[in-house]
Amino acid sequence: MTLRTNKLRKAFGGVVALDGVDVEFRPGKVNALIGPNGSGKTTFFNCVTGMIKPDTGQILYGGKDLTGRAPHVVARAGVGRTFQLCRVFPRMTAVENVLAAVRPGGLLHGLRGAHRRTETERAHRWLTRLGIEHLADAEARTLSWGQQKLLELAGVLMAEPRTILLDEAAGGVNPALLDRIGALVRELNAEGRTFVIVEHNMDLVMSISDHIVVFDRGRPIAAGPPALIRADERVLGAYLGV
Amino acid sequence: MPNASDTLRTSDRWLPLGGAGLLVVAILVFPSLAPNPYILSTGVIVLNWAVLATSWNFVGGFTGYLSLGHGALAGLGGYATGLLVAKADLPSFVALVVAALLVAALAIPIGFAALRVRGASFVIVSIALVLILLLVFQSWSSLTGGSRGLVVPRPFPGMLRPEHHRVFFFLFGGLLLLALLTWWLLDRSRFGMGLKAIREDEDKAESLGTPTFAYKLTVFVVSAAFTALAGGLYALWFGDLDPVFQFSVLTGSYIVLMALLGGVRNLFGPLLGALIVGIALEYFKVQFGNSPLHLVTTGLLLGLVVMVMPDGVIPSLVSVVRRLRGREQSSIRELSAADLAERRRRERAEARS
Amino acid sequence: MLLLQSIILGLLLGGLYALLAAGLTLYFGIMRVVMIAHSAFLVLAAYLAWWTNSRLGVDPLLSMVVTVPLFFAAGVLLQRGLLSRLRPATLTMMSVLITFAIALVIEGLLGYAFSGTQRRIQLGYGTASFDLFGARVAVVKLIAFGLAAVSLAALYVLMRHTQFGWALRATIQHRDAARLVGIDTERTAGFGFGLGLATAAVGGTALALDTTIYPSLHWHWIGPLMAIIVVGGLGSVPGAAAAALLLGLAQSLLQIPMGATWAQTVFYVALFATLAVRPQGFFGGRLAQRF
Numbered sequence: 001m002t003l004r005t006n007k008l009r010k011a012f013g014g015v016v017a018l019d020g021v022d023v024e025f026r027p028g029k030v031n032a033l034i035g036p037n038g039s040g041k042t043t044f045f046n047c048v049t050g051m052i053k054p055d056t057g058q059i060l061y062g063g064k065d066l067t068g069r070a071p072h073v074v075a076r077a078g079v080g081r082t083f084q085l086c087r088v089f090p091r092m093t094a095v096e097n098v099l100a101a102v103r104p105g106g107l108l109h110g111l112r113g114a115h116r117r118t119e120t121e122r123a124h125r126w127l128t129r130l131g132i133e134h135l136a137d138a139e140a141r142t143l144s145w146g147q148q149k150l151l152e153l154a155g156v157l158m159a160e161p162r163t164i165l166l167d168e169a170a171g172g173v174n175p176a177l178l179d180r181i182g183a184l185v186r187e188l189n190a191e192g193r194t195f196v197i198v199e200h201n202m203d204l205v206m207s208i209s210d211h212i213v214v215f216d217r218g219r220p221i222a223a224g225p226p227a228l229i230r231a232d233e234r235v236l237g238a239y240l241g242v
Numbered sequence: 243m244p245n246a247s248d249t250l251r252t253s254d255r256w257l258p259l260g261g262a263g264l265l266v267v268a269i270l271v272f273p274s275l276a277p278n279p280y281i282l283s284t285g286v287i288v289l290n291w292a293v294l295a296t297s298w299n300f301v302g303g304f305t306g307y308l309s310l311g312h313g314a315l316a317g318l319g320g321y322a323t324g325l326l327v328a329k330a331d332l333p334s335f336v337a338l339v340v341a342a343l344l345v346a347a348l349a350i351p352i353g354f355a356a357l358r359v360r361g362a363s364f365v366i367v368s369i370a371l372v373l374i375l376l377l378v379f380q381s382w383s384s385l386t387g388g389s390r391g392l393v394v395p396r397p398f399p400g401m402l403r404p405e406h407h408r409v410f411f412f413l414f415g416g417l418l419l420l421a422l423l424t425w426w427l428l429d430r431s432r433f434g435m436g437l438k439a440i441r442e443d444e445d446k447a448e449s450l451g452t453p454t455f456a457y458k459l460t461v462f463v464v465s466a467a468f469t470a471l472a473g474g475l476y477a478l479w480f481g482d483l484d485p486v487f488q489f490s491v492l493t494g495s496y497i498v499l500m501a502l503l504g505g506v507r508n509l510f511g512p513l514l515g516a517l518i519v520g521i522a523l524e525y526f527k528v529q530f531g532n533s534p535l536h537l538v539t540t541g542l543l544l545g546l547v548v549m550v551m552p553d554g555v556i557p558s559l560v561s562v563v564r565r566l567r568g569r570e571q572s573s574i575r576e577l578s579a580a581d582l583a584e585r586r587r588r589e590r591a592e593a594r595s
Numbered sequence: 596m597l598l599l600q601s602i603i604l605g606l607l608l609g610g611l612y613a614l615l616a617a618g619l620t621l622y623f624g625i626m627r628v629v630m631i632a633h634s635a636f637l638v639l640a641a642y643l644a645w646w647t648n649s650r651l652g653v654d655p656l657l658s659m660v661v662t663v664p665l666f667f668a669a670g671v672l673l674q675r676g677l678l679s680r681l682r683p684a685t686l687t688m689m690s691v692l693i694t695f696a697i698a699l700v701i702e703g704l705l706g707y708a709f710s711g712t713q714r715r716i717q718l719g720y721g722t723a724s725f726d727l728f729g730a731r732v733a734v735v736k737l738i739a740f741g742l743a744a745v746s747l748a749a750l751y752v753l754m755r756h757t758q759f760g761w762a763l764r765a766t767i768q769h770r771d772a773a774r775l776v777g778i779d780t781e782r783t784a785g786f787g788f789g790l791g792l793a794t795a796a797v798g799g800t801a802l803a804l805d806t807t808i809y810p811s812l813h814w815h816w817i818g819p820l821m822a823i824i825v826v827g828g829l830g831s832v833p834g835a836a837a838a839a840l841l842l843g844l845a846q847s848l849l850q851i852p853m854g855a856t857w858a859q860t861v862f863y864v865a866l867f868a869t870l871a872v873r874p875q876g877f878f879g880g881r882l883a884q885r886f
Contacts, residue, residue, distance in 0.1 A: 049449060075451035083449075089442035100439040101450045102432065111431050159451055308688045310695075355867055359874050362629045362687045362829065366821045367870060369631075373818035374863040381856045491814070495695055502692075534706025534810060541699030548693045549680065 001062035001078065001162050002027045003048070003196065008057035010043055017043040018054065019218035026211045027163075030185060030195040034205055034229075035215030036239050041198045042084060044215070045165050049081050050074040061163070080161030084168045084198075086148050090141035094132060094151050097140050098123040101158040126154040130184070146177045153184075163194040170201045182208050206230065214238065258426055261510050262419070269415035273408045282407040288520035289414035290476050294493075295500040295512030296421045297468035300461050302498070303425075303506040304434060306441030307357070307458070310494045311368030312469050314375045317488035318345045319470025320477035321379065321386060324394040327478075334397035334478050342470040349466035353459045360444070369491055376489035391484040394477045410479040417475060418513070421468050426509055428461075437461055492540075496523070499544050505556035514556060519543070600730040601847045607732070607740040609843025613836040614743035615798040615816070616823040617750060618791035624767040624830030625787040628678060628690040633795055634813035634820060635698035636666065640799025641808045642705055645714050655716055655803055656738075662796040670792030671785040673697075678788075679781065698813060706810040713809045739801040746797045747836060750790075754832070763787050767830060822862035826869045828879020837878040838865075 004024035010017050017040045025031040033041050046052040048059055050071040059066045066074050075081075089097050102119050127133040130150040135143060140151060149169065156164060166185070170178050182204055189195055199205045205212065205226070212229045214222040216238035222229060229235055269289075276282040298312045322341035326332045332340065356367045379386045386392055398406065428434040439447035440454050448454045477483055487493070496519060504515030522543070526536040615637060622630040640662050644655035681689045723734040754760035762783045765773035774780050802808075819842070827838030842865060849858040869876060 051445065051449070070453070070455075071445070071448040072451050072453045075449055081449055083446070087443055087446040089439055089446065092438065092442060096435070100435055100447065100452075111427070111433055113430050113432070115430075155450060308691075310691065355871055359870055362623065362627065362691075363825065363870060363874060365629055365688065365691045366825060367866070370818055370821065370863055370866050373814070374860060377856065377859060377863075491695075492699075495692070498692065534703040534711070537699045537703030537706070539703075541696040541703065544699070545693050545696035548689050548696065549677070 001194070003061050003079070003163055003194070004059075005044075005048070006058040006060065008044070008047060008054050008059065010040075010047055010052065010054045016218055018047065018057075021057070021215075021219055023213055023220050023223070025163075025194065025196050025213070027194050028189075028192065029210035030189050030197065030208050032205045032209035032212045033196060033198045033215060034200070034202075034212060038217075039215040039238070040218040041215055042167060045081060045167055045198065048074070049079060049165065075159065075161070078160075078162040079165065080156040080159055080163070081165040082149075082152050082156055082167055082169060084171065086145065086152050088140040088143075088148050088151050088155070091139055093137050093139055094127060094143070094154075095120070095123050095136040097151055098126055098155050098158045101155045123154075123158060126158050127151075130154045131180070146173050149173060149177075149181075153181075157188070161193070163196065164188070166195065166197040166199075168198055168200065170199060170204050178204060258509050262422065265422075265510075265513075266419065269412065269418075273411050279404040279407055282404065282411060284521070284524050286407055286411050286414055286479060287524065288516060289411065289418055290472055291496070291500060291520040292513045292516035293414060293418050293421055293472040294469060294497050295504070295516045296418065296425060297465050297472060298497045299501050299506055299512045300425060300428065300465035300468070302501055303511075304428065304437035304441060304461060305458055307360070307364055308498060309356075309368040310365055310491060310498060311356075311371040312465075312497050313488075313490050313493035314368075314372040315345060315349070315466045315469040316473030316476070316493065317372075317375060317379070317485075317490075318348065319473030320483055320488050321392065322470070323474030324392050324477045324483050325386070327395055328392065334395075338471065338474040338478065341474045342467050345470035346463050346467040349463045350459065352466075353462040357455065357458045357462060368494070372489050372491050372494060376485055379485040379489060386485070389485065391482055394481050394483060396481055397478050406479070410475070413475060414472075417468075417471055422509060422513070424464070424468070428464075429509065433457065433460075495544065496540070499540075499547060503547050508556045511556050597851065598848075599728065600732075601851060602844065603727060603730050603732060604736070605844035605847030606840065607736045607843075608847055609840035610740040610743040610747075611798070611801055612819070612823060612839035612843045614746055614794060614801065616820050616827070616835040616839050617747060617832050618794040618798070619820050620824040620827065620830055620832055620835040621791040621794075622788060623824065624832075625763070625784050625791075626674070626678060626690070627687055628694070629687065629821075630694045630791070631691060631817060632694040632697040632701065633791070634816040635701040636669075636792055636795040637799040637802060637816060638808060638810070638813045639701055639705065640666065640796045641803035641806070641812075642709060642714070644800040644803040645716050645808060646709075648716050648718075649714075655718070655800060656742075659797060659800050662800065663793050666792040666796040667789040670789035673792070674785045674788035675781070679784070698817075702810045702813065709810070711810060713807045715807045716803055718804070733805065735804040739804055742797055742801045746794060747832075750794070750832065753790075759783070759786065763790075819859070819862040822866035824876075826865050826876055826878070828876025831876070831879030834876055834879035838876075 002024060005021050008018050008021040019040075021040075021044065033044070035041055043052065047054045048066070050066070050069050050073065053068045057067070061074075061077055061079060064077060066077060066079075089100060092100065099115070099119060124133060124136060127136055130153060132143075132147055132150050132154070135147060135151075140148065143151060153166075153169070169181050169185075173181065178201070185195055185197070186208055197205070197209070209226055212222075212224065212226055213220050214229060214232075214235050216234075221234050221238060222232045224232075272285055273282055276285060294312065294316060298309065302308050319341055322344050323334075323337050326337035326341055327334055330337075352371065356364060356371070359367065380389055382388065383390070396406070398409065401409070428437075436447065436452045436454075436457050439450070439452055440457060444454055473488075500515030500519045501512040502515065503518060504513065505511030523536070523540070526539050530536045530539075615634075619630060619633045622628045622633070640658075643662050644658040647653055647658040647661075648655040677693060678690055681693070718735065720734050724731045725734055725737060726732075752760075754764055762773070762778045763786070765776070765778055766780045766783045766787065770780055773783075806812075823838045823842055824835050826842065827834030827836070842862060845861045845865075846858050849861055
């Protein structure tokens with residue numbers, strides 16, 4: 001399932017956040033989206049996941065047109081996403097946070113109990129895999145920042161997306177957790193999930209990505225494997241403002 | 243740790259059942275215990291408030307959208323029932339059900355408009371709804387009798403007053419139990435979980451795949467239906483409708499006050515709030531004989547609840563009891579992961595034995 | 596001729612509405628608070644104006660000498676003492692409930708003190724009218740408009756050209772940024788609220804000149820005022836003024852074919868239309884909030 005956009009444009013008043021973005025992410029790989037602050041990365045994510053409507057352009061996922069669709073439609077199409085400022089359901093417990101990602105298949109399905117055994121077990125397995133099973137019954141708002149990040153990821157994974165957008169997963173986490181997140185991404189990718197990660201931590205990006213897209217001022221200026229990008233002068237120029 | 247888990251532990255299964263049992267007994271027994279018809283009619287009024295508050299709590303408790311306009315829905319239910327009986331000659335209880343269905347249908351476009359916005363705008367819309375309906379029902383005298391009011395023919399014409407109160411007490415009691423059951427089922431269901439996710443973080447819920455708008459609209463329609471049933475039943479019982487009382491932001495805020503006071507996240511919270519506030523209101527009416535001072539007391543009570551215990555009585559009591567028991571800790575951070583793992587192992591062992 | 600009369604009356608009415616709504620949108624901009632009690636304070640000010648006139652025999656406008664500073668102080672107290680203590684997570688709804696509670700208390704006290712009898716100020720110049728471009732305009736309406744115009748102009752000068760005004764606008768636009776540049780946002784918010792209630796004092800007095808007042812009058816006003824601030828864009832005073840003029844004009848013009856009561860529905864229609872089409876309001880520009 002390939003995620004690509006066609007001439008995606010979004011302006012906020014006088015500020016052009018996305019300036020005709022044509023980009024295609026490699027399915028089954030770990031893609032990274034990098035660029036200086038204000039280059040439009042989060043706006044791009046918000047458009048793709050339906051939180052903002054683009055002005056013009058197309059968003060295609062596996063051939064399906066997702067442009068302007070509501071966020072839950074995008075999620076159901078198989079695209080999951082985490083947020084830059086980690087969002088969890090504060091007054092629900094960790095396990096409830098993960099269970100919330102189970103989507104009812106229809107009206108009758110939705111009326112059934114929220115805590116069927118199979119799903120609860122599956123939720124606990126995700127919590128275990130992310131290393132926070134011991135916090136299953138703790139209210140999410142009492143968790144530390146790093147634990148919340150892992151919880152957010154567990155919830156997204158529970159919904160079984162084929163493509164996962166991570167918005168600054170490494171933001172504000174200690175080096176040990178950073179390594180763990182990097183390893184997790186590689187593991188989950190090996191199991192067949194496509195990743196698109198927005199990241200500022202260059203070490204992480206270079207070490208885990210297969211394909212990097214560089215944004216500057218609302219459009220992609222370079223794309224390719226890490227070795228290529230590392231040597232690209234335009235990329236350097238974008239970051240240093242040259 | 244404050245265990246907010248919805249997992250059906252033993253307490254979660256027995257508490258609602260026990261509470262419901264107690265309620266059924268209370269409803270069956272009260273009319274015989276009531277010393278005079280006035281007390282019995284007060285009981286009817288309090289039960290009416292309880293149904294209204296519980297119905298409101300479908301929206302307020304689950305989605306976190308606090309509507310000050312549910313008085314409008316009750317008023318619509320009352321007038322629809324009244325008009326169907328008075329003008330269309332439908333039998334009373336058929337009219338009641340038809341009216342509720344009509345209001346539920348009307349709730350769809352209303353919800354469409356109102357639920358597109360959140361926070362302050364939603365509150366403003368809900369208030370505006372009441373005010374505009376008040377305007378319409380007052381002005382359209384040819385249909386509704388305007389400010390003169392609408393007289394609703396009684397369903398049991400020959401019945402004496404005490405018996406009348408008694409019958410309606412049971413009817414309201416039955417409606418209350420139905421509303422509570424529906425709330426409880428919703429609370430445990432996946433639909434309910436989706437609603438609660440909306441309450442916690444609507445955008446996040448949507449990004450996880452919950453069709454938030456459809457969910458909000460559905461629960462709003464269910465809430466409207468129950469509210470309309472309560473309003474219609476009241477119309478049949480009271481027999482006289484006046485736009486000023488039927489479409490009243492005051493009514494809407496009493497409902498919110500009751501739900502907040504009792505606790506919006508609990509099954510019996512709104513009922514408890516209705517008991518406390520409903521009885522207080524009747525008491526104030528007797529004491530101050532409809533003088534404007536009862537507005538002052540209501541305002542003060544509302545202000546107090548908001549400032550002092552916005553989580554409601556039940557949750558505050560629960561946390562007091564927990565603290566007295568000394569069992570719980572205030573924050574998970576105070577326990578290390580190892581301690582927690584140990585505790586969970588112990589709890590699981592206990593549960594198994 | 597009737598048309599011209601309606602237009603002029605509509606504009607005068609709109610001006611008054613602008614003043615009445617200015618405070619309401621200000622509270623929202625400062626603190627995201629929907630201050631239901633604003634119209635109750637309007638009625639309170641109106642009662643105080645009537646009382647000074649009927650008991651003390653002076654011109655009701657003089658009551659503003661006392662009510663304006665009094666209401667200013669009340670606004671500061673309200674913000675510092677009550678509203679700032681609410682939890683930020685549920686601020687909007689809790690503020691609705693608590694300001695609603697205040698409105699109830701005011702209505703109850705007014706009813707208790709002055710009974711439910713409808714009151715009206717008897718002025719010497721109460722029935723005098725003016726000839727404006729051939730239309731007959733009541734002098735009291737012109738005075739009310741004049742009060743509104745002067746107050747709004749003063750508000751404008753205050754907001755644009757004084758240090759306090761800049762601090763207030765900064766606090767409205769971006770609270771954290773304002774704090775970072777050293778503005779005491781708590782104090783500013785308090786004064787901002789005081790300002791809002793001060794406009795209520797003036798507005799209520801203007802209202803008293805030409806309206807019959809009774810304790811539950813505030814219900815009559817809160818709907819249209821809320822509609823005005825939503826149409827104008829929550830938080831924007833110029834937006835509210837523009838919306839007020841527009842809706843006042845519309846109401847006045849619609850009174851001819853539809854009658855006074857049905858003409859009132861124009862506010863609610865405008866409210867629902869705005870929320871359906873452009874929830875952030877039409878006239879507020881970038882200042883208006885989308886909620």
